[in-house]
Amino acid sequence: MSDKRGRPRDQAVRAAILTATGELLTERGYERLSVEAIAGRAGVGKQTIYRWWRSKAAVVCEAVAAGQLPLPSAPPPDTGELGADLRSWMREQFEWLAAPGHTALVRALAAASSDDAGDTERLHELITGPSREHLIGRLRAGAAAGRVRADADLEAAADALLGAVLYRVLARAPIPPGHPEALVDVVVAGLRSG
Amino acid sequence: MSDKRGRPRDQAVRAAILTATGELLTERGYERLSVEAIAGRAGVGKQTIYRWWRSKAAVVCEAVAAGQLPLPSAPPPDTGELGADLRSWMREQFEWLAAPGHTALVRALAAASSDDAGDTERLHELITGPSREHLIGRLRAGAAAGRVRADADLEAAADALLGAVLYRVLARAPIPPGHPEALVDVVVAGLRSG
Amino acid sequence: MSDKRGRPRDQAVRAAILTATGELLTERGYERLSVEAIAGRAGVGKQTIYRWWRSKAAVVCEAVAAGQLPLPSAPPPDTGELGADLRSWMREQFEWLAAPGHTALVRALAAASSDDAGDTERLHELITGPSREHLIGRLRAGAAAGRVRADADLEAAADALLGAVLYRVLARAPIPPGHPEALVDVVVAGLRSG
Amino acid sequence: MSDKRGRPRDQAVRAAILTATGELLTERGYERLSVEAIAGRAGVGKQTIYRWWRSKAAVVCEAVAAGQLPLPSAPPPDTGELGADLRSWMREQFEWLAAPGHTALVRALAAASSDDAGDTERLHELITGPSREHLIGRLRAGAAAGRVRADADLEAAADALLGAVLYRVLARAPIPPGHPEALVDVVVAGLRSG
DNA sequence: TGCTAACCGAGACGGTACGTCCTGTCTTCCC
DNA sequence: GGGAAGACAGGACGTACCGTCTCGGTTAGCA
Numbered sequence: 001m002s003d004k005r006g007r008p009r010d011q012a013v014r015a016a017i018l019t020a021t022g023e024l025l026t027e028r029g030y031e032r033l034s035v036e037a038i039a040g041r042a043g044v045g046k047q048t049i050y051r052w053w054r055s056k057a058a059v060v061c062e063a064v065a066a067g068q069l070p071l072p073s074a075p076p077p078d079t080g081e082l083g084a085d086l087r088s089w090m091r092e093q094f095e096w097l098a099a100p101g102h103t104a105l106v107r108a109l110a111a112a113s114s115d116d117a118g119d120t121e122r123l124h125e126l127i128t129g130p131s132r133e134h135l136i137g138r139l140r141a142g143a144a145a146g147r148v149r150a151d152a153d154l155e156a157a158a159d160a161l162l163g164a165v166l167y168r169v170l171a172r173a174p175i176p177p178g179h180p181e182a183l184v185d186v187v188v189a190g191l192r193s194g
Numbered sequence: 195m196s197d198k199r200g201r202p203r204d205q206a207v208r209a210a211i212l213t214a215t216g217e218l219l220t221e222r223g224y225e226r227l228s229v230e231a232i233a234g235r236a237g238v239g240k241q242t243i244y245r246w247w248r249s250k251a252a253v254v255c256e257a258v259a260a261g262q263l264p265l266p267s268a269p270p271p272d273t274g275e276l277g278a279d280l281r282s283w284m285r286e287q288f289e290w291l292a293a294p295g296h297t298a299l300v301r302a303l304a305a306a307s308s309d310d311a312g313d314t315e316r317l318h319e320l321i322t323g324p325s326r327e328h329l330i331g332r333l334r335a336g337a338a339a340g341r342v343r344a345d346a347d348l349e350a351a352a353d354a355l356l357g358a359v360l361y362r363v364l365a366r367a368p369i370p371p372g373h374p375e376a377l378v379d380v381v382v383a384g385l386r387s388g
Numbered sequence: 389m390s391d392k393r394g395r396p397r398d399q400a401v402r403a404a405i406l407t408a409t410g411e412l413l414t415e416r417g418y419e420r421l422s423v424e425a426i427a428g429r430a431g432v433g434k435q436t437i438y439r440w441w442r443s444k445a446a447v448v449c450e451a452v453a454a455g456q457l458p459l460p461s462a463p464p465p466d467t468g469e470l471g472a473d474l475r476s477w478m479r480e481q482f483e484w485l486a487a488p489g490h491t492a493l494v495r496a497l498a499a500a501s502s503d504d505a506g507d508t509e510r511l512h513e514l515i516t517g518p519s520r521e522h523l524i525g526r527l528r529a530g531a532a533a534g535r536v537r538a539d540a541d542l543e544a545a546a547d548a549l550l551g552a553v554l555y556r557v558l559a560r561a562p563i564p565p566g567h568p569e570a571l572v573d574v575v576v577a578g579l580r581s582g
Numbered sequence: 583m584s585d586k587r588g589r590p591r592d593q594a595v596r597a598a599i600l601t602a603t604g605e606l607l608t609e610r611g612y613e614r615l616s617v618e619a620i621a622g623r624a625g626v627g628k629q630t631i632y633r634w635w636r637s638k639a640a641v642v643c644e645a646v647a648a649g650q651l652p653l654p655s656a657p658p659p660d661t662g663e664l665g666a667d668l669r670s671w672m673r674e675q676f677e678w679l680a681a682p683g684h685t686a687l688v689r690a691l692a693a694a695s696s697d698d699a700g701d702t703e704r705l706h707e708l709i710t711g712p713s714r715e716h717l718i719g720r721l722r723a724g725a726a727a728g729r730v731r732a733d734a735d736l737e738a739a740a741d742a743l744l745g746a747v748l749y750r751v752l753a754r755a756p757i758p759p760g761h762p763e764a765l766v767d768v769v770v771a772g773l774r775s776g
Numbered sequence: 777t778g779c780t781a782a783c784c785g786a787g788a789c790g791g792t793a794c795g796t797c798c799t800g801t802c803t804t805c806c807c
Numbered sequence: 808g809g810g811a812a813g814a815c816a817g818g819a820c821g822t823a824c825c826g827t828c829t830c831g832g833t834t835a836g837c838a
Contacts, residue, residue, distance in 0.1 A: 238810080548742035
């Protein structure tokens with residue numbers, strides 16, 4: 001089926017490239033990340049990178065997919081209290097962002113998005129996709145438990161929560177105390193009563 | 195008192211630079227925008243740009259401020275119906291984004307944000323600031339009219355609405371029909387009842 | 389004695405490599421000749437070339453030796469008339485050079501010479517060696533016939549004739565009519581009388 | 583007439599590039615000479631080289647023209663004795679070649695010639711041109727003095743002498759004692775009697 | 777007939793250099 | 808002294824080859 005002629009791709013090399021990419025992205029940001037620097041740190045020829053990825057954005061994309069970059073943890077388990085669950089999840093999101101380098105990383109990935117349409121979708125799928133699905137799942141469970149009205153648009157609610165986080169990060173606006181909870185409160189109340 | 199010796203700054207030159215910046219930004223995006231291209235299209239020396247602006251991001255920043263870039267219109271007037279007003283405003287936001295070049299522009303500005311901390315704040319202030327203030331003003335009027343409960347966090351609500359728009363744009367996700375209204379419905383309902 | 393186990397060298401492959409080398413050398417010149425292009429045209433792995441030759445120059449060297457490259461014909465037979473014989477031989481040399489690709493080939497081989505000392509000698513031996521030996525042989529016959537004075541330096545005379553051709557080719561200077569004959573006349577007269 | 587707008591070309595930079603080129607060419611030879619190395623040693627951006635020269639060969643060409651490379655001295659003055667004059671001139675040529683680096687330089691320039699037609703002519707004009715003209719001038723003086731027969735082809739004689747030198751260098755053949763004198767003897771005798 | 781060695785195609789690999797593009801600074805002349 | 812033009816050092820881009828190195832698959836002689 002597949003063409004297996006020639007020397008096979010060296011997986012250790014692929015890993016080294018993705019690791020180097022993750023490190024440099026966190027250290028310097030997307031703008032100041034160069035393919036040459038990745039090659040240098042990974043101990044790899046530049047051509048080896050271009051052989052497998054079309055662009056800087058594509059490498060970053062796969063580095064994220066490979067878990068080379070720190071992403072916020074999965075949402076906390078369902079304790080039955082929708083509001084409490086979402087508040088603690090939202091707090092975690094903002095706490096993760098407070099760590100040095102993490103806001104830079106999000107901004108870097110946002111910048112990477114502006115390059116190519118194909119990579120963008122894949123990148124957002126990888127980064128916000130899991131969070132989003134867990135979030136919607138939790139909301140759906142709340143709906144099943146009667147905590148959320150049946151006709152509520154759960155996707156819109158998820159957009160509102162994730163978007164609010166993204167907005168604060170990109171605007172470099174400070175996070176006032178109580179902000180995560182206030183966000184959750186507005187959305188959860190809106191889901192409860194139409 | 196002030197030293198006015200020497201030739202004063204040529205305002206026509208400044209305008210040409212900002213116009214060229216706006217055009218190129220919309221055409222090519224922030225990544226592929228170069229100072230040399232701006233200078234070339236504006237018929238201006240490169241040094242003239244660097245004399246007045248510290249960086250590419252700063253020029254983009256001022257181009258936005260000078261209205262060289264198309265931004266969504268101001269929110270519609272207060273008709274007394276908070277939900278209806280916000281729905282139509284939100285529809286306008288998404289309609290503006292649907293026009294060709296506008297999503298590219300927002301992505302370009304998001305990318306510009308990742309460069310420099312100082313410019314970022316100014317840029318977001320210019321782009322989302324007016325929308326945000328109008329939005330919060332409208333929400334505050336709703337609170338005064340008793341449509342919004344007194345202790346609601348209007349900033350969080352504004353973040354949720356603006357962030358949701360930003361999120362869809364950056365993720366290049368399609369806008370399903372009814373999405374703008376659903377967003378407004380969740381947030382407004384959340385503001386009404388705590 | 390020698391270990392002849394294992395698959396023997398494929399002579400068809402060797403021939404394909406030398407043929408491809410000859411073609412590419414004539415088409416593109418030595419500078420723009422690449423081992424990868426040779427391998428590609430010969431339908432051969434790069435390693436197969438490096439297994440048998442140390443360098444690009446070595447392959448070119450053997451391609452010449454194997455007759456893959458067109459070289460000027462052997463000198464005409466001895467008719468007894470030294471001057472006439474050399475004039476017609478010299479005319480042949482310049483006529484061969486006039487054909488398209490042949491001057492490029494000589495320049496390519498001169499360039500190849502600058503690479504490696506070992507290859508250079510072998511290459512010159514192959515290319516000018518036979519011509520040179522025939523030439524000196526013809527001059528020696530002339531000396532035996534009393535047409536050339538006994539103490540004449542036949543090597544110097546051969547250098548002068550071959551070098552003059554080489555000089556014109558490398559300098560890309562046009563060949564004026566009567567030039568080959570004039571060259572022969574000077575040298576032959578010089579050999580006749582000291 | 584000429585466009586004098588903009589910053590004028592920095593002559594110190596031009597000199598630094600040509601000096602660096604001459605040094606590196608002598609040290610490493612033409613094949614191992616890189617534009618990046620020239621830029622590095624000259625303390626210059628690569629673009630500054632490509633702004634003024636189309637190719638490596640063109641830079642080498644101008645380095646020669648600018649006297650950055652050691653070339654054999656001009657021919658000795660006319661003492662009236664044609665044979666003696668040419669013998670001492672020819673000895674000088676071969677002595678110059680015997681110095682380390684000089685043969686490499688000639689081979690390098692021969693290799694540079696194979697790249698581009700335009701540069702080749704200019705390069706040969708610069709390198710062998712002056713020698714050739716002095717040589718022909720001296721021969722013409724000999725003809726005027728009756729030492730050379732009137733109908734002798736002086737160009738052919740010059741080709742023979744210069745070519746013989748070039749031939750020995752490119753072939754990396756050793757110079758036997760008495761070779762320069764033997765060369766001159768053949769050619770001068772040939773010019774004397776037809 | 778199966779073992780072992782060497783060949784062969786393909787092509788990945790670490791590198792070097794290419795020639796282009798752009799950045800931010802500078803220098804000159806013109807107004 | 809502002810401004811157009813454009814040279815400059817520096818540095819990253821993406822491409823082309825280099826010479827080396829595995830792969831799977833052949834093709835011989837020897838056992």
